[in-house]
Amino acid sequence: MRIEHSFEVSAPLERAWELLLDVERVIPCMPGAELTELVDDRNWKAKMEVKLGPMSLSFRNDVRLEEVDEGARRVRLTASGREARGRGGAKATVVSTLEERDGGTRVDIATDLTLSGPVGQYGRGIVHDVSAQLVQRFAECLEAELTSTPTGEPASASAASVDPATARPVPAAPARTPTPPPPVQAPISGASLVARALARSLARGLRAAAEQLERRAG
Template sequence: MQIKQSVLINRPREEVWLLFQDIPAIAGCMPGAALTRDDGDGAYAGTVSIKLGPFKAAFEGEVTHEPDPATFSGKAEGRGVDKKGGSRSRMTMTYALADKGEATDLALDADIQLSGPVAQFGRPGVVTETAKLLIQQFVANIEAKLGGDDAAPASVKELSALKLGGQVVGASVKRWLGKES
């Protein structure tokens, strides 16, 4: 499944770039993600927890990060296994940061592959809407972290698709109503 999105982060590119090089900090901004080990040379171990109604999965895996300072871009590749449920995931993601003055355009391009029980919930429309909402929360967390806001949104310990489901349905209805207007 391919997910492409471009979002504006209301912070200068150099600040955003520095945060993207602090992998423990940037992982803390991603809902449901946690780093468990730094293996050096851009390799890390971690977990991503999700809850889809009664279905829970805790993916344990590895990710590598290859930044390109010359172009303010990078690539991350990861894979994980949910040992209890038998689901597997693979992801390749590239990102690019474009200077927009006091803001930064973050362009993401991710290829996500799911297999096992979790793949049953991987309908493209739902996953795409959920990804948009997750990226919005990720960006809000980045802006709060860079702004030093003590009331910053905390990183979510477990990504709950049920909780996001209402937001996904709401976004779909708003989009549909927008087309009708």
């Protein structure tokens, strides 16, 4: 199934693009996601937890950065994994595209998702509603990251060097420490979404039954 979402952040395009390429900071912004291993500069391992009603799902995923298009400001990631308790699997291709918008940045996310096994029983409506919650909190986390100091806080200055022309010490510029990734966010709970989906299903069944009775009465 294909799922599309869009949101805007207040940061300029260049800063948003820089953050989007920093996968180690982006992954923890997704609720329930945690980076577990850095394989190389294009491959990672991560886990993802989601609650759907009484079922708590935990996926172990391989994440790969497939494409970076600087000109189009587009990034393509793929992720695939199995549920830890054998409840199925998931494969996703996620394409994120950035566009300058009134001094800020518009982010368009298109996801092609395939679910297999027991987790595949959930319909498009539930999956879309859960993904909408995920993207909303993801956007809030990105906004928080973008409004923080982008290059880290100054660390203690290193020893001063000496200008050979004057033999005077030259103060060293303070070093900067890398910006740490955001804390892991708690997974979302889809209990209310499941309940709404069941209610919609029941309503459809009642409407169908009522229509059938009307046809018989006519």
